[in-house]
Each structure stands twice: as structure tokens, then as C-alpha cells.
Amino acid sequence: MKTVKQYITSLYESDLPEILKKYPGLKLSRLLDEYCFYSSKFSHEYLPGLESEFSSKIFKGIPLEYISKNSFFYRSNFFVDKRVLIPRSETEILVENSIEYIKKNHHDNFKVAEIGVGSFALGLSILCDISKRVYFWGGDIDPCALEVAHINLFKLRSKINPKTKVKLALSDRLGAVDEKFDFIVSNPPYIKEKQDKAGVHPQTDKFEPHIALYLPDESYDHWFADFFSQVSEKLCAKGAFFMEGHEDSLSHLQKIGLKYSSKVLVKKDYTGRDRFLQAYK
Ligand SMILES: C[S@@+](CC[C@H](N)C(=O)[O-])C[C@H]1O[C@@H](n2cnc3c(N)ncnc32)[C@H](O)[C@@H]1O
Structure with missing residues (x-):
């Protein structure tokens, strides 16, 4: 069985050009962080199928912040979803x-x-x-x-x-x-x-x-x-x-x-x- 890290790494490497088209400049470390935020919302127990649900959202190109329901801005983490704009660094x-x-x-x-x-x-x-x-x-x-x-x-x-x-x-x-x-x-x-x-x-x-x-x-x-x-x-x-x-x-x-x-x-x-x-x- 793959570890979560191996799963996200193989997701990232499976079709990197397509992923970068949807998420310009995305690094593997960022994808891993977003997965941690995403999975922490559910349960502390292992939930089968969570990784594949995550990867299907990635291939739809849903913004990472809407997947993890989290955006780090200035000095805090904010809850975000499709009701609001994702705060921008500028x-x-x-x-x-x-x-x-x-x-x-x-x-x-x-x-x-x-x-x-x-x-x-x-x-x-x-x-x-x-x-x-x-x-x-x-x-x-x-x-x-x-x-x-x-x-x-x-x-x-x-x-x-x-x-x-x-x-x-x-x-x-x-x-x-x-x-x-x-x-x-x-x-x-x-x-x-x-x-x-x-x-x-x-x-x-x-x-x-x-x-x-x-x-x-x-x-x-x-x-x-x-x-x-x-x-x-x-x-x-x-x-x-x-x-x-x-x-x-x-x-x-x-x-x-x-x-x-x-x-x-x-x-x-x-x-x-x-x-x-x-x-x-
Ligand atoms: C670019 S977003 C900025 C959100 C947030 N302040 C930020 O900086 O990330 C613009 C916000 O203005 C709101 N908005 C649009 N038209 C408006 C209006 N006529 N009066 C008040 N708010 C409006 C939108 O609903 C949206 O939440």
C-alpha cells in the first residue's frame, strides 16, 4: 500500500504538464500541504478513497484553496470556498x-x-x-x-x-x-x-x-x-x-x-x- 506522500507524489508526476497548465508554478510541496489541509477537515482516522477524491478535484482544475477550504494570507489562515474570491498576495x-x-x-x-x-x-x-x-x-x-x-x-x-x-x-x-x-x-x-x-x-x-x-x-x-x-x-x-x-x-x-x-x-x-x-x- 502507498503512503499518502507516495500517492500525492505519483499524482503530481502522473501528468505534470496538465497539472501545471491548471496550476501554474505548482510545487509538489504545496500540493502535499494542501492535501494535509484537505484531509484534516474530515477525520483523524484513515478514510479510504480520500486521495482519489482529491485527485479528481485536481484534474478538474478546482483552485487548491477551494479544495482545502483554506487560504494563507498575510499572517493568518482563512476559510474560503466558492462563495468568495481567493485572497491574492498583492x-x-x-x-x-x-x-x-x-x-x-x-x-x-x-x-x-x-x-x-x-x-x-x-x-x-x-x-x-x-x-x-x-x-x-x-x-x-x-x-x-x-x-x-x-x-x-x-x-x-x-x-x-x-x-x-x-x-x-x-x-x-x-x-x-x-x-x-x-x-x-x-x-x-x-x-x-x-x-x-x-x-x-x-x-x-x-x-x-x-x-x-x-x-x-x-x-x-x-x-x-x-x-x-x-x-x-x-x-x-x-x-x-x-x-x-x-x-x-x-x-x-x-x-x-x-x-x-x-x-x-x-x-x-x-x-x-x-x-x-x-x-x-
Ligand atoms: C475583489 S473581491 C475582494 C474580497 C476581499 N476584500 C479581498 O481583498 O480578498 C470584491 C468583493 O466586493 C464585493 N462587491 C462587488 N460589488 C460590490 C458592491 N457594489 N458593493 C459592495 N461590495 C461589492 C464582492 O462580493 C466581493 O466580495
Whole structure:
């Protein structure tokens, strides 16, 4: 009988070109780790058939994080499934910049909002790191995503300042909010459905929620103009807004953003591509 390690190794080597097509750059060690997460969800006893169930998911090209129901992001493991976008490594830069801003500008009644929480990986990573007490409002337009956000809040609650209040709500951008915030962060959907689709990996398009990825080309500018206008209305005097966006759209969005903010900067990711906007009231 094969050991689990031998089984996963022979799965990996059985059709490596096909596996790499679906999972670019996948290393055997990563596949073994994902299998450990996957199998740990079931039982501590040996379950016959679990390895073959795992390999059939692999050959369907289901994202590894959806198979193992786990995604490591910034400094924590998050529960993920098909209801939410898998958090991306470039968003960790947004976490770092947000933490830096909040630590520098924090006061006793500091209020933070996130638009489009999804798995809540971005907001929770910030909350786990800042250690200071804040009030946090997180919204999402998708009730299914909010269910996952609640799971992760429950999972990581003990890592957050116990005096921090977190409210999660169903909301189209900031439409359901009446209060003002010192800092607003967002990684909104930012891929143009038609123009940018060719640059999206087929597995992402096939398995991840389209509501988290795409906006219609025709209403893209209008959607962001509304978005910036809501943000400007809900930011306190001297507040700041940080967001992630598409490399080809950010300089254009900067111009739209300048109609609603005194200063808007475009920041790059580690590959040197435009990736973030930082707007100041
Ligand atoms: C790119 S995902 C980001 C998820 C998570 N914050 C992250 O960084 O991994 C975008 C999220 O925005 C939500 N969303 C899409 N349109 C929205 C809208 N009009 N208002 C609020 N949330 C929206 C999606 O449901 C999705 O959860």
C-alpha cells in the first residue's frame, strides 16, 4: 500500500504538464500541504478513497484553496470556498499600507470601513495587526460572501483587540451606511468584463465568483465615480481612502478620483505595475 506522500507524489508526476497548465508554478510541496489541509477537515482516522477524491478535484482544475477550504494570507489562515474570491498576495501590500496609516493616525474614536469584505481576509488582517481599538464597519453586496466573512471573524476574533467593535452589513458600496470614517479601504471588483477578460486565468474565470471580479465595461467609469463620491461623503475631514485596482485603469481612475478628493496617488505593486490608489480628503 502507498503512503499518502507516495500517492500525492505519483499524482503530481502522473501528468505534470496538465497539472501545471491548471496550476501554474505548482510545487509538489504545496500540493502535499494542501492535501494535509484537505484531509484534516474530515477525520483523524484513515478514510479510504480520500486521495482519489482529491485527485479528481485536481484534474478538474478546482483552485487548491477551494479544495482545502483554506487560504494563507498575510499572517493568518482563512476559510474560503466558492462563495468568495481567493485572497491574492498583492493585496498584502494594501494590508501593510493600511496598517501603517492607521497606526500613524490613530485616535481614541478611530473608525474604519471596508467596501467588499468577501472572505474578510483584508479587513481581518488589518484588525489582527493594529492591536489598537477601532470601530470597524465591513460591507458586501453579496450575502453569501458575508456568510464566509462571519466564519472568519469567528475564527480570528481572539486575535483582535477585545474592545474593537466589528459590524458586517449587506450594502452596495457605502449605500447602507450613515456614519463617517477616518479610513476607508477596498479591493473592489475591477476587471472590465470584455476588455480585460483575456488577461484572466481560465480557472479564475471558471471557479471564482464573478461578482467579486468583474464590472461591465460600459458602466465602469460611472460605477467608480459613484464609488468615489460615496467615499468622499463618508470620509471624515483629513480622512484617507486606499484601494486596489487594475493596472490599466488606475491612472484614469485617479483623474475621476480627483473630482472628489484633494490628492490622489497611484502606487505600484512589487512587479512595478500600477496597483493601488491612495486618496486624501
Ligand atoms: C475583489 S473581491 C475582494 C474580497 C476581499 N476584500 C479581498 O481583498 O480578498 C470584491 C468583493 O466586493 C464585493 N462587491 C462587488 N460589488 C460590490 C458592491 N457594489 N458593493 C459592495 N461590495 C461589492 C464582492 O462580493 C466581493 O466580495
